[in-house]
Amino acid sequence: MSTSASSPRGARDPRVDYSKRPLHNFFVWREFVWGAIAGAFGEGMMHPVDTLKTRLQSQAIISGYQNQKNILQMVRTVWAADGLQGFYRGITPGVTGSLATGATYFGVIESTKQWIEEVNPNLSGHWSHFIAGAIGDTLGSIVYVPCEVIKQRMQVQGTKTSWSSMLMKESVAQKSGLQIYDYYTGMFQAGHSIWKQHGLKGLYAGYWSTLARDVPFAGLMVTFYEALKDLTIYGRQRLFPGSDMTVNSSFEGLVLGGLAGGFSAYLTTPLDVIKTRLQVQGSAARYNGWLHALTSIWRTEGINGMFKGSIPRIMWYIPASALTFMAVEFLRDNLNGKHESDICEITNLSVETSSKIQKQV
Numbered sequence: 001m002s003t004s005a006s007s008p009r010g011a012r013d014p015r016v017d018y019s020k021r022p023l024h025n026f027f028v029w030r031e032f033v034w035g036a037i038a039g040a041f042g043e044g045m046m047h048p049v050d051t052l053k054t055r056l057q058s059q060a061i062i063s064g065y066q067n068q069k070n071i072l073q074m075v076r077t078v079w080a081a082d083g084l085q086g087f088y089r090g091i092t093p094g095v096t097g098s099l100a101t102g103a104t105y106f107g108v109i110e111s112t113k114q115w116i117e118e119v120n121p122n123l124s125g126h127w128s129h130f131i132a133g134a135i136g137d138t139l140g141s142i143v144y145v146p147c148e149v150i151k152q153r154m155q156v157q158g159t160k161t162s163w164s165s166m167l168m169k170e171s172v173a174q175k176s177g178l179q180i181y182d183y184y185t186g187m188f189q190a191g192h193s194i195w196k197q198h199g200l201k202g203l204y205a206g207y208w209s210t211l212a213r214d215v216p217f218a219g220l221m222v223t224f225y226e227a228l229k230d231l232t233i234y235g236r237q238r239l240f241p242g243s244d245m246t247v248n249s250s251f252e253g254l255v256l257g258g259l260a261g262g263f264s265a266y267l268t269t270p271l272d273v274i275k276t277r278l279q280v281q282g283s284a285a286r287y288n289g290w291l292h293a294l295t296s297i298w299r300t301e302g303i304n305g306m307f308k309g310s311i312p313r314i315m316w317y318i319p320a321s322a323l324t325f326m327a328v329e330f331l332r333d334n335l336n337g338k339h340e341s342d343i344c345e346i347t348n349l350s351v352e353t354s355s356k357i358q359k360q361v
Contacts, residue, residue: 029107031106031107031109031111032103032104032106032107033103034106034327034328034331034332035102035103035104035105035106035107035328036099036100036102036103037102037327037331038102038106038323038324038325038327038328038331039098039099039101039102039103039105039106039324040095040098040099040102041323041324041327042098042102042319042320042321042323042324042327043091043094043095043097043098043320044091044094044095045319045320045323046316046319046320046323047087047088047090047091047094047095048087048088049312049315049316050094050155050312050316051078051086051087051088051089051090051155052071052074052075052078052087052309052312053309053312053313053316054152054155054156054276054280054309055074055078055155055156056068056069056070056071056074056308056309056312057272057273057276057277057308057309058152058156058276058277058280059308060277060286060297060300060301060305061277061280061281061286068308071311071312078158081158081159081161081162082158082159082161082162083159085159086158086159086162089154089155089157089158089159090150090151090152090153090154090155091151092186092187093147093148093150093151093154093187093190094147094148094151096143096147096187097143097144097145097146097147097148097151098144100140100142100143100144100147101137101140101141101143101144101214102140102324103140104136104137104139104140105133105136105137105140105218106136106328107136108132108135108136108139109129109132109133109136109222112131112132112135112136113128113129113131113132116128116131116132126223126226126227129219129222129223129225129226130219130220130222130223131219132222133218133219133220133221133222133223134215134216134218134219136218137214137215137217137218137219138211138214138215141207141210141211141214144210144214145203145204145206145207145210146191146203146204147187148210148279149194149202149203149204149205149206149279150184150187150190150191150194150203152276152279152280153181153184153190153194153279153280154184154187154190156280157183157184160183160185163183181193181194181197191203205278205279206275206276206278206279208290209271209274209275209278209279209290209293210275210279212271212274212275212290213268213271213272213274213275216267216268216271217264217265217267217268217271220260220263220264220267220268221260221261221264221321222260224259224260224263224264225256225257225260225325228256228259228260229252229256232247232252232256249329249330249332249333250326250329250330250333251326252329253322253325253326253327253328253329253330254322254323254325254326255322256325257321257322257323257324257325257326258318258319258321258322258325259318260321260325261317261318261320261321261322261324262314262317262318262321264317265310265313265314265316265317265318266310266313266314269306269307269308269309269310269313270294270306270307272309272313273297273305273306273307273308273309274290274293274294274297276309277293277297278290278293
């Protein structure tokens, strides 16, 4: 991401050629670290909302198409059956997956964007942002998808008591003829169970549907973010011409990141519904693939089915994206800026020392 609107503290000193200095790779790796921390932070904070979204979208798999609950009814259902614990089921694989995708997303964007613009200048600007974001998220999907499969199945199950209740068993048996899968006690037990029953295919269930959702989402989010940053700069120049007013980059990341995440989340909700259905269905295979799921949902549930869970999805992504971009901008300003200033001072010291030596000689 561009940091052109960052505060002076986080700005890069023009006297330092960062692309050629020895510590360049160190700074690239720090982008991975900041992205991982920010991604995990956003997931941990917003996991209860994600649980609601998953349960809303998977109702047709668990209990059929009839009497589907709205968001408020689902909140009451989860609370009555599982209490607070039910909202945090699957948080461990959720945070693990977010560590991976956050690291690759933010770590790859900057270097990939620069490479794209150097190789093909025609793709500079928003196109390079879109492509870089898509590539970063695709790389993260290698770890993210298995974690997502485990997370969503644990979210649907809730606590052992609710999953094992006779009402749930009878409902699943009526709809699919068998229990979907056994109760998972934790992340590693769930992964082992899925591997034992379905192999690698089970852990990567809905992989292509995940890419079909996340690649456009990742590209849209970073594109919206950069476009909104450009818009704020343009707005400041028009409203306050000649002013050197700057906006704190952490605050800018909070507001613009939230808006970018919300827009992107809503536009990709239909893709998220398909992904969730394919990953949650387990052995009770209602859908044979991405296209079959798309046509079946559209035929039986219409536009409402395609946008099922859009409200909690937006509720999740606005604060999660806001917190993630804010954290990344904050870490860049307060850590990258400090180290870059130190390097600048060291560079100037070495230049001054060399000049003195030459004069003495």
